[in-house]
Amino acid sequence: MTNTMTAYRSALVHTLNNPAHCKIEDAYEYYADGLLVVENGLITHAGDAESLLGELPVGTEIIHYPDAIITPGFVDTHIHYPQTEMIASYGEQLLDWLENYTFPTENLFKDPEHASRVARVFLDELLRNGTTTALVFGTVHPESVDAFFTEAQHRQLRMIAGKVMMDRHAPDYLTDTAISSFEESKALIEKWHNKDRLAYAVTPRFAPTSTPEQLDAAAKLLTLAPGLYLHTHLAENKKECAWVSELFPENRSYLDVYDQHQLLTERSIFAHGIYLDDDDCCRLHKTGSSIAFCPTSNLFLGSGLFNLQKMESHKVNVGIGTDVGGGTSFSMLQTLQEAYKVTQLQQQRIDPIKSLYLATLGGAKALRLDDKIGTLLPGTEADFTVLDLASTPLIKARMANASSITDQLFVLMMLGDDRSIQATYSGGRCVHQR
Ligand code: GUN
Ligand code: ZN
Secondary structure (H helix, E strand, O other), rough: OOOOOOEEEEEEEEOOOHHOOOOOHHHHEEEEEEEEEEEEOEEEEEEHHHHHHHHOOOOEEEEEEEEEEEEEEEEEEEEEEEHHHHHOOOOOOOOHHHHHHHHHHHHHOOOOHHHHHOOOOHHHHHOOOOEEEEEEEEOOOOHHHHHHHHHHHHHHOOEEEOOEEEOOOOOOHHOOOOHHHHHHHHHHHHHHHHOOEEEEEEOOOOHHOOHHHHHHHHHHOOOOOOEEEEEEEEOOOHHHHOOOHHHOOOOOHHHHHHOOOOOOOEEEEEEEEOOOHHHHHHHHHHHOOOOEEHHHHHHOOOOOOOOHHHHHOOOEEEEEOOOOOOOOOOOHHHHHHHHHHHOOOOOOOOHHHHHHHHHHHHHHHHHHHHHOOOOOOOOOOOEEEEEEEOOOOHHHHOOOOOOHHHHHHHHHHHHOOHHHHHEEEEEEEEEEEO
């Protein structure tokens, strides 16, 4: 964390409420000429430059980003770091994709050096894309999680991750047991959970690759310390759902499998959730569980169209996940672009302010971190992103016709990518400068 006070002069925008449940005007704050004041890694002020400049102690450094917008750092609520180097693998849908590409790739993470190298590439890529916090899958190897947390701790980032638990229906070289997964996860929790800005997520891959005994072990792990997360996949693909009904014939639904094993909590994040009925949505709401909407992955793997409106009507927490390597981009802007298209195909539409909410405060709320990240409010951590309004010739040309902050955000979401991230800050430190 930095010890000196620094002020950033730029346009500022952040959300304070979910636009699904309030008037748009009440959902966000915008300062066309804003000042963000940071001290000791925390935001102390965010507001109009004109009124705040006079209050700054003499000699405070002021960094100008004149043709830019500062937003809270993006929050990626579902991603696999071991799949970084298999992104964009051709031709399959979920179950074959797992068998043909994912499992062989994940096997490489038994080697700690390989894991460390990929963790570095992965974190560089997140920061290049303005993402400051992510909920991250490791592999079944505890070494993969050690490598990830070591690198994230070194960079003083706020990250959540966990070891995959998988004791059936996967190659022998990639399976653990209910007992070994419990012991290995427990050791990782003791080593990493709540160390600096890190937290641990208990991570059964998905219902088909865990026995009921392993799902029980996951629930027991959640009781070992306060603040532990549950991170898994849910109802992503039709064949997967049919397989779950075969494997768990007693359960009413896919979600019910997790529910029966006490895995629905306020800190449970389920990736995808495309094939859910009203009862499932009610359970998600009632238990305070969250869904990671992963549009690029859902389109790339041909999984289906996530129904955001249905989740909103049930007041289910939703964040955005890139789901790399099933997802095709680390860029939250590109992911929001696909999210917009997914809703368009269902006669819905995501307002740009709602997109900003989903990528920042919505994700922070899903992770129960909204007192620390997701806004530019005083007292929160200075994790923020500087979006360049002229990062490509086309964006620059289109921005000339953008008449409002919502229009500017929309253009960035439809046309922007890593090139639009001018700088990324974490805990008040610049962790990426384009
Ligand atoms: N379901 C189980 N494992 C995975 C995975 O690695 N990626 C995705 N997208 N879905 C899964
Ligand atoms: Zn995934």
